[in-house]
Amino acid sequence: MDSITRRLSSSTAPRKHSVTHDADAQLASMGYKAELPRSLSMLSVLGMSFAIMAVPYGLSTTMYISLTDGQAVTVLWGWVVVSVISLSIAASLAEICAVYPTAGGVYYWSAMMATKDWAKIASWVTGWFNLVGNWTVTLSINFGGAQLILSAISIWNEDWSATPWQTVLCFWAVMLITCLINAFGARYLDLINKICIYWTAASVLIILITVLAMAPSKRSGEFVFAHFDASASGWPSAWAFFVGLLQAAYTLTGYGLVASMCEEVQNPAREVPKAMVMSVAAAAVTGVVYLIPILFVLPDIQYLLNAASGQPIGLVFKHATGSAGGGFGLLFLILGILIFAGTGALTASSRCAYAFARDGAIPGSRWFGTTNEKLGIPLWGLILSTVVDSLLGLIYFGSSAAFNSFTGVATICLSCGYGLPILVSVLRGRKMVKHSTFSLGKFGYLINIVCLCWIAFAVVLFSFPVSLPVTAESMNYASVVFAGFACISIGWYFIRGRKHFRGPPVVLDMEPTLSGQVVNGDSEKGVESASVLSPPKGE
Template structure:
């Protein structure tokens, strides 16, 4: 498909070509692959799975949940093929349903993208904090305030790259893919050949661990029904953000095919690479007591199994991968902000929907990064003994819930539409019914689990309750849902009509 054909298809959907359509199909795949980033999520949320289930939450949980996420990806690939617009998920919901569906989808998606940007950049700052501490021999202390300072610096750098280097972003997305492939391969090789000892296959595939504080640390019924599913947050969080393929579809050549293909392939290849990487972690986890002592922090595996230089090299590889990931997150978030504002949904929409002379939504980039910094402020505080603040996992949960609920609405609407849906060149055919049902049920279940407390200290009314242990995801998501519902009922339903056309006629073929 030529650029003219892409622009004509966009015009049929109601928009003129304002963003520069310079991205190749590989670049479209690359942004989602970079946002999924096995060098980010597999490292930063490893402790969540280790403490809540242990090895089985990783060795079996990862491929199991990956299959469900791939099904969600297939459903979304069909939708992006039919409607390749920057608004992506929000546009699909408004098209397949009513303005109210677009309203809720857009806000959930936007909140999820802000949260995933915050969590990725905070994870990057955490690993950079550790790397600097190791490289300086402790001169850089690596405190929580220092981690937050690095987080703000990383966030600012990502904003600047996105503002001033449109062409560089596309190039860096491509570089990021190869960094993730080569970097992960190097980490796996180090963990195979450098340690003196490895864990047994029985430990990796059948070992359990319950350091959550629930169920007295046993593997009884509470373990299987509550604790272990909390460990699945590792997979559900890592393999997310793949909607980026849709958000940059107005900048992608041959978007109706390449964006659909890029979306599901980014999930598929990340699932395989991530599983191999995580298995290498588990086989190298020979000092279980020490890992438990450090709340499942993945860096403890490297410190106990490797020499200091090799452990530092792994931290550096992951940090750079996370930097690429955060850069891609800002790109996706800003395109969603631009598209949703273009349709008048965001307060001050005229400001956020502007593009500069380089056809870049500068104001949308700045606004999203500022919001990401604000919701991460609680990470300045952490319960004693924890390497990672509970607030980090809360922001992770907000990202997962916001994004996946945003995915749920258009998938459900497509299922409800049935054969009346007009697919694009990439379609599920008759399989859409089974796949859409599976996707909807899985999203509802994980959203319920990820608003639950992560530890007994986060349960209101418990003897050791502390506010720093609270999973504030349900509070944040609940306040937002109530807020946008009230906003809709009292005001938006009178003026928000969904996507606004920015073009009067479709260019002739």
């Protein structure tokens, strides 16, 4: 038996080495040296994407949005609508990722598919959208998690609410925990991401069975599938439904972030695109399975909206189980998902910062664009992401609706970051993805255009406040945060980027092959060497 095991091990090892070597060679053809260990499997990347979306957690922390803007119809059917759209966007990105599997992700894709004259500015704009989106989605996950942790106290004392200082300190604690896991548990990320899948699935099943079995009373099927009431929002009914879609759109944003893990996967051209699409499909089903039982056992809506903590899900669990202890037990399952989500989002953010910095696009690139050989991670990119998010949390002192702003700007920035490479692909006649191993075929144009229309609509939609009337504290400051980062990006471009940033080491006007490799398609416009196009290291 031992001899058989040794023979099997010896026969699979060369194959793994060959796959890793091919991936490193493909990365080299795109102008980069492999510096991170390829230790992640497709299941791990799927788990990470699933963790970042964190369906039960994301839907729980933003439930007040859809309850304000339409109640059951917005909660359930809004989720279904956004799931279909997100699946289309994920498929569009997967098609591109199969051709250009690099940690630069959407930023690299925009540069690669654009013409030579536009590659530089396309990569700069897309990269900043993606970077800010990565930072703010991590911020929103961990900040919402802090609010959810503190809301557990209100299960026993419903009149209690945390002070701004208590909330921010708890948020910083969550940021520190996820940072330490990323720094010193990098070798276990593959295992952590896989555990996330099982934890989430088990949590959804436990919650489903418990609330349906123990709830003292249940709503009717008509309420769950057809009840619509937007009176609490102040918006006209039709518009309230769309504003309420922020709950679903925010939850379903993490699938594109895993592109930044391409350089840590053995066969990224095949595995990462599959993980993107499969994670959205799994999230869509998980959301429906989670939401329907919750809607059946909802207590009085106004009682939930008046929750002092601003997080009603604990009260839903308390009402369903009939006890504070039972409510906390179910809430604990959601808090476990928080740790997976916060860790995964910070992992993706650190890799995104690292990839963008190594091409000289952010201040301090000589540090942030490097990896730590001992830990096997981009340590400075991790520190940068943690510090930026921790500082942004201070917005809460000026606005009690800061979480709305964080979710809104994360959704807007990530949507724009996803949309720009899709737009470039469409404008170039989709010729750069015509041989993708994850091709959308004859429906590619239609799917891409539907995605772009939704993204354009979402940018406007998610800048609106959840309800009227608007005060300084209830204002949605997503547009302000967005404008602030836009000023930093534009300012840094004119200070340094205009002269020194040349974008990623792009191979222009390439023809992708069936294997996902790329070759020069035009000797007149083809390869410009990495030494010419890559920016100088550091400032």
